[in-house]
Structures are given as C-alpha cells and as structure tokens.
Amino acid sequence: MKVKLVVLTAALGLLAALPVLAHHSFAAEYDSKQPVELKGKVTQVDWTNPHARFYVDVVDASGNVTNWNLELASPNVLKRNGWTRTSLKVGDEITVQGSRAKDGATMANARTVVLADGKKVFAGSAETGQ
C-alpha cells in the first residue's frame, strides 16, 4: 500500500513535511516577521544533531560576501522524510527562504531550499505556534 504523507491542515500555515523543533522554541530564536530570501553557493553542510545545517555565501550588489548559517531539522527527521546527507552539496547554487534569527545574526531557519535546476529540496523546521 502506498503511504501518503498526512497533513493536518493547511489553515494553520504549517508545512507538510517537517515537525516541530524539539529542543527549543522556534519563536524564541526566529522571527517569522523577518523573512529572508538568500541566493548563493553552499560552502558547508553539517549533517549533525540537533539540527542539520548548511552555510551559504551570499554576494551583494557591491560584491561583498556574507556567509549565512541556515538551520534545518534534525538529520533523523530529514532521513525519515527522504533526504540524505548528499541531498545538498558544497558548491550547490541555491535559493533559500526562511525566517531570520531574532538577535540579528546572519542565521536563519530554512523553510525551503531550491537548487539551481529548480528542484525543491525539503528543508527547515516547521514554524509552529510555540
């Protein structure tokens, strides 16, 4: 029997894939009112707990490079949802959407990650009401 992903409701604005953060409150760290969209090249991928992370070099109009720290769900969650540790690679050109860290760090919780070929790779820890 083919198993389908179950979604509770779209009305709450919750993502289809990835569950709540386990070890800290989303709202204490990230600001859903500060969405970011970043385009750049992946410089590092950490397939680690408590969050898989990847780092992106973002080049601004003046040519200045800022390295951003993007947070994903635990690799345990990503694996159970079909990701692998090579789903994202150093050198990939990507576009990330997410919510910025409240303290102003160049850090964000990644909601979506799109590769240069348009392939959408699941990302992020679902924004919750916590």
Added chain:
Amino acid sequence: MTKHVISSALAAGALGMFVLWAQAPAQLTAPAGGSQNQNKAKKKKGPPEGPTPKLADGHVDLSGVWNGGGPVGDLAQGMPKGEAIPLTPLGLKVMQSRQSKDDPEANCLPTGIPRIAPYPWRIVQTPTHIFFLFEGNIHSFRQIFIDGRKHVADPDPTWYGDSIGSWDGDTMVVDTLGFNDKFWFDFRAHPHTEQLHTIERYTRLNLGQMSVETTIIDPAYYSKPFTVKFMATLRPGEELMEYICQENQQDAQHLQGGADAPSRP
C-alpha cells in the same frame, strides 16, 4: 487566557501534525517530487489497530517504539479542558523569571518527567525492569524497577529520579521521587523542586495507542496535585536513530526573551 488558548491550540495542532506526519514511513520520496510540498489533506492513517498485546504471565506488554506521550511546549496541553495548572505565587514567579536560553533541553540536558521530545522512544520491558530509550532530544534512558523494591531511602537528586513501578490491573503505575530541580516541564518553563513526586499511569488501550497520565505533586510550586494526560502512538517498524545533541548545538546562545513569553506577538 486567550494567548494561552491560541498558543496551546497551535502547539496542539503542530504536535498533532507531527504525530500524523510520523505515521508515514521512511520511504517517502521527498527528493524526487514536489507533491509533498503542498498543504493538501491526504488520506488519514491512524495508529495501528489491534488488541492490547499481553505477555505469557497475563500482564500487558508495553514494548514497542512510541511517539508522543508527553508535553514539549506546554504542560497545560495535558490538562482537562477548562482547568489551569495550579501554580502557587512562588511557582509563577520562578517560571516568569526564566529565560529561554537557559532551558536545559535547549542545552542538551535531560527532559525529566513527563516532558518528551517529539522523537521516537522505545519501551523495553523485562520481568524486573522497564527501560524507556529516548532517541532525542537527548539520547538517554530511564529505568523503572518493577521487581517490588521500595524507593531508595535518601536518593541523590537526579534528572529522572528513582522510579518504581507496579501493575494496577492492566495499568503500569510508576512512582518517582528523588528528582533534582533542574529540568523544565516544557518550553514555558513550568518549574519544580527536589520535592517533586510524580505518579505516572501507562495504559495501553489497544495495539497502537497508550494513554499516559502523570500526577504532579510539588506543594511549593503547585497548590494541589494535578494530572496531565497525553497519548502515545505506536510506530510499528520504526527503529531509533542516534541523536547526539551536544555534537553541534548552536541555538541556546541565540534564544531571546523569557521562556513564558507569548509565542506570537
């Protein structure tokens, strides 16, 4: 009150979504297609159905890999509808003084009882011991002695306490004393003292569902004993994965504000 209703509802919805998500096995082909990206209602798959498993001696077999069964964000989610957690003024003061960055769970420390991170956990049941093996948030275990022994006379305060269990019909009753005062009951920082006494009741209702009721007794912070109830769902075929929280923990230093802050402005 409204703030709590909203945040509780959202948290309950999120937890419910997680529980439903968690029913899907690992062979989802998320990388291949975009169809899972859409927030469409799909066929609901409940917990596995069947009778409560029993051991040869007639006792209930609690073994298996489970999801849920305890709070993550808000202990109050487990209260009966309309009932508030009976914090004393001192308990409320302690709770409101706490900062999110100091949540032990955010710092890769144990969650104690009854808080459970939304990762699978396995019950291993022997004639003398029950072990709860937690995948995360920290990769740790609890042990419950079910061989009839009494509590240790003067236990060193610990994160999970000294647990003794016995059967009350088909319900496993776990009595725990000897806690330290360090873990938080939830993100909102509900506190407790070293006098905390918990009584948990595990009732496997059928193959796939287990009711977990925890009575919390701690007079300095709670004016009367109160009971929270959560449901755990069986995850057949699931195996625990390793989860070493300390290997790359980067969040605690970025957490802002009081732990009891509203989840949304």
